[in-house]
Amino acid sequence: MAALKGPRARRLGLWFVGLLLAFGVLGYLAGPPLMKMVLVKQLSAELQRDVSIEKIDISPYALSARVAGVSVKDKAGKEVAGFDELFVNLSSFSLFQLGAVVDEIRLQGPRVAVARTREGQYDISDLLEKWLKPSEPSPTPRFSINNIQIIGGKAVFDDQPLGKVHTVSDINLALPFISSLPYQAERLVEPNFSAIFDGAPFALKGRSKEIFDGELESELNIDLDRLDLAGFQPYVPSSLPLHLKGGFLDTELRVVFKELSEKVFSLTVVGSAHVSDFDLAEAGGAPLLRWKRLDVEVGNADLINRRFAVQRVLLDGMDAFMAVSKAGEMNWLRVLAEIGAAAPAAEEQPAAAPAKPPEWTIDEIRLSNGRMHWQDESTLRPTVGDVLDLHVVVGKVDGKLVEPIEISEVSYRVDLGDRAKIGSMAVKGMWLDLPKHRVDIDEVSNQDMSILLVRNKEGKIEWVSSPVLKTVRKAGAELADERPWIANVGKVTVSEFALRFEDQSTRPAAVQVIDGFSLAGENLSTEPGKKGSISVKSRINQKGSLKVDGSVQLMPLVTALKVETQAIPVLPLQPYFTDFLNIELTRGQVSNSGEVNAELGKDGLTGSYKGSLTLGDLIAVDKVNNADFLKWKSLFLGGIDVRLQPMAVNVGEVALTDFYSRLILSKEGRLNLQDIVRTSPAATAKDAGASAPVVMPPATAKVAEAAPAAGQSAAVPIRIGKITLQGGTVNFSDFFVKPNYTVNVTKVAGRINGLSSTADTVADLELRGSYANSAPVQVVGKLNPLAAKSFLDIKAEVKGVDLVAFSPYSGKYAGYNIDKGKLSLDVAYKLENKQLTADNRLFIDQLTFGDKVESPDATQLPVNLAIALLKNNRGEIDLNLPISGSLDDPEFSIGGLVIKVIVNLFVKAVTSPFALLGSMFGGGEELSNIEFGPGRATFDDAAAKRLESLAKALNERDSLKLEITGHADSEADKEGIKRVAIERAVKAEKLKDQLKKGGEGASLDTIEVSAAEYPVYLQRAYKEAKFPKPRNLIGMQKDLPVEEMEKLMLTNFPASDDDVQQLALRRAENVQSWLIDEGKVPPERIFLVEPKTEAGEKGKGSRVDFSLR
16 A cells, blocks of 8 residues: 555556546547548548538547548449447456457448449449458457447339349348357347338347357247238249239248257258238230239248248238140140250259258148139130139148148139039048048039030030140159059049030031939948948929939949839930931920849950830821821830840830821822831932832852851840830821821720740740720730741731722722722732732622722723623622742832732733733633644633633622623634545445444544544545545546545645634634533523634634633
8 A cells, every 4th residue: 555655656646547637638629530531531432422420529538439420422422331320338357358349339310322233233333342352361350349229221223124123121120139249149139120111011030149269059930921922023033934913921930049069050940931912824914823812821931951831821812824726735734844945954964962851841731712713715715714712621731741731621603604604613521541542522512503515517526625734744754653543432422413515517406405403322432342322313304304323432442223214205206316317396395214234244244134115105297298297195115124244135025005196198199108217319319210220240149148147246035025015106198189087997996915036936926906996906826027038937917998989089090980899808928038928808798889080190000801701690890819928039019018919910801811811710721722633623721620610700790791702713614624525435435334334323533543543534535525536447436545645635625714714603602501511501692793714823723712791
């Protein structure tokens, strides 16, 4: 204490006080001007710009300083940087720490303005190049800075090439402590930062602990309020085909940096980020993606160790735009391809070990109020529509994708205009197992769905189809996985589904409507062997109904369904056969009840239908004649059993009740059946040309015959147990004749039992009806039309058809009306081994023609004669018209044969009546004449037999009168008369001998001369003849040979023309006498006609001819 009070101590104290006073005087008075001058000079040189400082204040004792009004200006005088005030307060601890220790540093109103003049160039590029030059690293200096503050700062960035100015205002920064001194290592600092970026507030708050040495831990809160992302669009590379039109970013994030251990760090992010009013488009302006708000809640994102845990992702009000051009380019694929092309090519690097893949999890993904806009111009008919009210809730998802993903809800609406609409589609409780290729769904529901399908005039379906993309991207082989997916759906419900199908390829367009459709399904699965159930109900074409119930196995496909339909109208099917048939359906409906079983196996589809089918209340109109063509109350097929592989058809019963059919022969002579099937002009010409027979070479013909056999497949076995007909009517109207003819075949009923395609089986046939309400019709027999070899053995009869109604036909073709008459017909047809034999027995009773009718179509043949020939004495015409033929004959026709036989019969009656009579009474002999030997008037036994047949016919036909004309040959009969004279002379000589012996006289016609006797009696006759005879030298008659004697007698016997004329007359008289005496024909019906002599051919002139009157 004494030392401190000594003189030396006082001197030291004075010096210290003086120094302090000097330090203070220099600090307050000399320091500020000096420092201002130095700073202005050095800063101007360093910055190469004008620097001005308004004021500097120094408080030497407080170790603080203030610098105010600093401004840096460019050559144009524009301020590029500056601040209002800088306050720095040093700490006295700087002396002890051998480093700078600042208690406080505060910067108020800092300002900076930077301009980008062109690409890569700024107005401060000279400073940047200088400051960014690499330098030698230096050790971290010793310092401790406390209470760092920036208040009210502002930064302006003028992007001149893009014409954009960005402003960061209200910049406030607080860093309570930053230190590299050891003693500050445990002290916590809580920094904060706030600013307004282009009008969007941004704030950072946190805390730090020892940043540079030792263990590191730093925490920073990042709060961003509505940062306008569209402002960054100008800085998106022009090579990217994207345009960010809008979006605001909000964040509430906490970033934590830690040193976990030596050289092991973590940088984690926790909090949430939000992007609202997002709008992304293509570079050309076409929209791509929009949303109202995207929320991402980050649980823990470790950026260094690449581990990310996201609690939830919420996307609200998404609008996605998908479009496919006419060229097949999809907008999203095109944009991705352009982005890939714009990316710089990666430089080849040495192969490095593959980086560890990031680990990530998302606890929840939720999409609400979503919308997808779809426009496809690549298909036949462009598609425009929306998927609306899209809601998706996805559970936890991790980067490994090994655990099943829960998609608890998917719901949406679809509006594709008139093409398709879905009022509500929902999927609940979905589990997606990617490794196992499995999808399990608790429930799928669909409500108020409507679909319009259009088949255009070219026959192509126009609907929503997959886009015709220009390119198809294929995944790499390493991603290929051919394992089948398994899908299970616990419950499926569809309600109020409607389908409208418009087929514009028909005229008019065919429209089919399914509405009120509902489906309930349970336990539907693609898992092999697992069965589910379905139930379907629907209306069809407004009036019909459909009901389906049963089980379904999808893999492999196995179904067992009960199908029931009621009153499904067939009228909407009319347009499908309008172009082919001239009938129009005006009514009709189909119903069925049965079971459908189907199974898809290795050998294809197998299945069966068992049940019934009814086509009822059918009316079909003949459009050509504007009349009913076909109608019935019910066509029922019961006990149906149809099977596939092998195909087989079994029907227990077919019943047709209360049916009606009308056949019309038009004024032009065409039957309406001929015009039911429409034919094109080309087809008509073809048919006309087909009438000319085509002769094929033998080789070609054999090939043509063999071709069908080569292409034949096994016939489908068909069995129909019973066919019944009840209450039928067939109407026939003939408008070709005048007056018109109309008749009904009523009460048509019958049955066919045991119809089958099995070989050697036949069915029993029985049909009954009534012709014109009076004449019974019956058909009975056996047949087998379904077998490979058809068999037929039937008999049909109609009794007592009144012929008066047929007067229009007899008047037109025969020239007479019918006064009375009845027709009965018995036919028997048998077809076996393709050979047909038939008997047609025609019985007409009391046919009587009435008044003559003038008709240009009437035959000129003697009709009455024909009827007289055919009608017996009881007024009956009883004919049997057998026919036969082979089905192998291409021109074979049963109807044609019958008509041909009938026509031939009438033609034969009037042109060859005796041939007809011969066929009816003489076993087919020609009865128009009998022949005689030359010179003879008697006939032989063969002629007598003909006369017997003729007499029988005349006795059966009282109305016939016979004319007899004798004929003689002027040459042959003269010779014959002489020979007959020689014969009679020879017989006369024998008769003389008989009389000499006392015998009785006899007619020369009964005398017989033997061959041994003939020369003796000829010589005697020769001697008795009165003509000159050759003599010998002594005048005696010569003995001549038989031939010489016959020659001389023929030469000298007389035979004149009168003899020949008389011979012809005797012949006619002899025939007349026989018919009257032996044939018992009344003489008043037989007339002799003047005999005729003529030169015949080979003796044909020696005859008697008959004619009828």
